[in-house]
Amino acid sequence: MMPLPQISRRWIPVWWRNVNVWRKLAGPSLVGNFGEPLFYLLALGYGLGGFIGEMSALPYIVFLASGIVCSSAMNTATFEGLYSAYTRMKVQETWGGMISAPMTLDDVVLGEVIWMGTKSLISVSAILVVTLLLGLIDSWLAFWVLPMAFLIGCCFGAMALVVTAISPSYDFFLYYFTLLITPMFLLSGVFFPPDNLPQAVQFAAQLLPLTHAVAVVRGLMTELALENVLLHLSVLFFYGLTAYWLAIVLLKRRLLV
Amino acid sequence: MPDLIVRARGLSKRYGDKAVVDGIDLNIERGQCFGLLGPNGAGKTTTLKMLLGNTSPSAGELTVLGLPVPAQARRMRERLGIVPQFDNLDPDFSVVENLRTYGSFFGIKRREMDARLPALLAFAALEGKADASISELSGGMQRRLTMARALVNDPDLVILDEPTTGLDPQARQLIWRRLRQLLGQGKTLILTTHYMDEAERLCDRIAIVDRGRILVEDSPPALIRQHIEPQVVEVYGPQLEVWCEEFAQALASRVEQVGETLFCYCEDETALLRSLADHPALHFLHRRANLEDVFLKLTGKELRE
Numbered sequence: 001m002m003p004l005p006q007i008s009r010r011w012i013p014v015w016w017r018n019v020n021v022w023r024k025l026a027g028p029s030l031v032g033n034f035g036e037p038l039f040y041l042l043a044l045g046y047g048l049g050g051f052i053g054e055m056s057a058l059p060y061i062v063f064l065a066s067g068i069v070c071s072s073a074m075n076t077a078t079f080e081g082l083y084s085a086y087t088r089m090k091v092q093e094t095w096g097g098m099i100s101a102p103m104t105l106d107d108v109v110l111g112e113v114i115w116m117g118t119k120s121l122i123s124v125s126a127i128l129v130v131t132l133l134l135g136l137i138d139s140w141l142a143f144w145v146l147p148m149a150f151l152i153g154c155c156f157g158a159m160a161l162v163v164t165a166i167s168p169s170y171d172f173f174l175y176y177f178t179l180l181i182t183p184m185f186l187l188s189g190v191f192f193p194p195d196n197l198p199q200a201v202q203f204a205a206q207l208l209p210l211t212h213a214v215a216v217v218r219g220l221m222t223e224l225a226l227e228n229v230l231l232h233l234s235v236l237f238f239y240g241l242t243a244y245w246l247a248i249v250l251l252k253r254r255l256l257v
Numbered sequence: 258m259p260d261l262i263v264r265a266r267g268l269s270k271r272y273g274d275k276a277v278v279d280g281i282d283l284n285i286e287r288g289q290c291f292g293l294l295g296p297n298g299a300g301k302t303t304t305l306k307m308l309l310g311n312t313s314p315s316a317g318e319l320t321v322l323g324l325p326v327p328a329q330a331r332r333m334r335e336r337l338g339i340v341p342q343f344d345n346l347d348p349d350f351s352v353v354e355n356l357r358t359y360g361s362f363f364g365i366k367r368r369e370m371d372a373r374l375p376a377l378l379a380f381a382a383l384e385g386k387a388d389a390s391i392s393e394l395s396g397g398m399q400r401r402l403t404m405a406r407a408l409v410n411d412p413d414l415v416i417l418d419e420p421t422t423g424l425d426p427q428a429r430q431l432i433w434r435r436l437r438q439l440l441g442q443g444k445t446l447i448l449t450t451h452y453m454d455e456a457e458r459l460c461d462r463i464a465i466v467d468r469g470r471i472l473v474e475d476s477p478p479a480l481i482r483q484h485i486e487p488q489v490v491e492v493y494g495p496q497l498e499v500w501c502e503e504f505a506q507a508l509a510s511r512v513e514q515v516g517e518t519l520f521c522y523c524e525d526e527t528a529l530l531r532s533l534a535d536h537p538a539l540h541f542l543h544r545r546a547n548l549e550d551v552f553l554k555l556t557g558k559e560l561r562e
Binding site: 010013016017020021024025092093094096097098099100101102103104255256257 | 272309311312313331332334335337339341343345347348349350354358359361362363364410
């Protein structure tokens with residue numbers, strides 16, 4: 001049995017380092033994290049929405065906006081936890097430098113996970129402003145989407161770090177994207193409610209964290225009822241904390257031998 | 258601070274049934290420059306990793322800066338500086354930002370860090386490059402910045418893993434001066450290197466390790482005195498074998514052929530040099546015995562991969 005992570009405030013400089021790097025490269029980063037989901041929202045929301053009209057008794061673009069917020073939070077954190085984190089681990093040996101200072105891998109992973117949550121928060125904030133300007137939100141409850149974005153980012157960031165911890169190269173990430181992230185993106189209720197899918201697929205979708213993220217965020221951003229919040233949040237916390245613990249165990253096995 | 262900066266007893270690291278470090282003892286005293294020499298794969302890097310507390314020993318006791326490692330490694334590392342084998346400077350940051358960021362890993366406040374910056378930049382001889390990006394720096398400059406970075410916390414012990422590998426002679430000279438400067442400030446240094454002249458020049462004590470064990474440990478002059486005849490003549494050229502059999506074996510205390518060169522080790526080289534004067538076709542180099550002779554004698558002359 002591996003010990004539980006040791007929490008200390010030393011995660012702050014790890015997070016702050018990433019913030020400072022991000023500030024230097026904010027332009028391309030924002031275009032990627034904000035531009036892409038925005039195009040999905042506008043093209044599918046208005047384009048496809050014109051054909052389907054309503055979904056779950058909502059204008060399609062309103063239905064879609066809450067899904068895009070979640071998938072954007074997921075993708076932002078996943079990219080950061082895979083490609084950027086792998087670069088810091090392997091190519092630049094940034095983590096190696098950190099653990100030669102008075103920091104532990106527990107601090108490093110916590111700082112990284114919180115940074116991934118922060119990055120998701122940044123891209124979701126931008127999308128939220130657009131949805132506000134387009135008049136797609138009409139409730140102050142939508143404010144709660146921001147902490148949700150942070151939570152979703154931390155959860156998927158930690159999951160991505162587990163994959164990074166066992167990756168021999170960048171190419172390995174395609175397995176994770178193709179086999180997990182893409183099906184989750186399509187089946188978790190981002191584009192349509194999973195109600196009409198085969199029973200087995202519906203059941204599988206219920207096991208995926210994104211389904212639960214969408215359920216909460218849609219309740220916050222639209223008139224649809226906000227139900228079972230505690231259950232949905234518990235699933236996200238379960239995935240996030242388990243992944244956080246596992247990432248530390250696996251990274252120790254990789255870096256501290 | 259204790260007088261023994263590093264104390265190791267029976268320190269071992271095994272992977273499966275292979276012992277990479279096999280029961281070494283170390284006593285490194287304050288203010289010393291201690292050299293850890295050995296062929297590739299001898300266990301140097303693993304030993305350094307254990308000193309850092311970044312891998313747990315399979316057996317043995319280890320105290321660094323008076324603290325048990327790995328149990329209290331984090332506290333110990335607050336007083337430790339590291340120059341890793343490969344520069345891991347942050348390519349997205351400027352020179353100053355690299356120092357500031359690394360300082361933040363030690364919990365050094367921004368204001369305090371800014372007060373330390375001029376001295377660190379002067380140490381790295383990078384005063385004019387404070388805002389340069391890392392890609393603008395030469396290899397020597399990057400190395401110096403990595404050394405300055407290792408000093409952000411004003412450490413008592415600095416570990417340098419091959420600090421001058423890949424640098425040109427001028428850059429090496431500057432690094433050596435800086436290492437002397439650190440020793441002058443009373444810091445303790447642990448150094449690994451493949452350059453025997455560097456080790457001989459800088460180190461107070463040297464341990465030569467091979468296959469996870471310390472073969473010998475002493476000061477460079479003592480090692481040379483104990484293991485090698487004082488004079489060495491390296492000979493190469495046509496009909497070397499004939500000359501070796503007829504003259505060298507009788508005139509030298511010991512001869513050894515490595516590739517196309519014959520190493521003749523002598524207590525008194527006069528007769529051997531006279532014989533070489535009679536064989537003008539042979540080229541030779543007469544020099545004093547050095548640490549490289551000791552190293553090759555103890556670790557063998559065959560190629561290690």
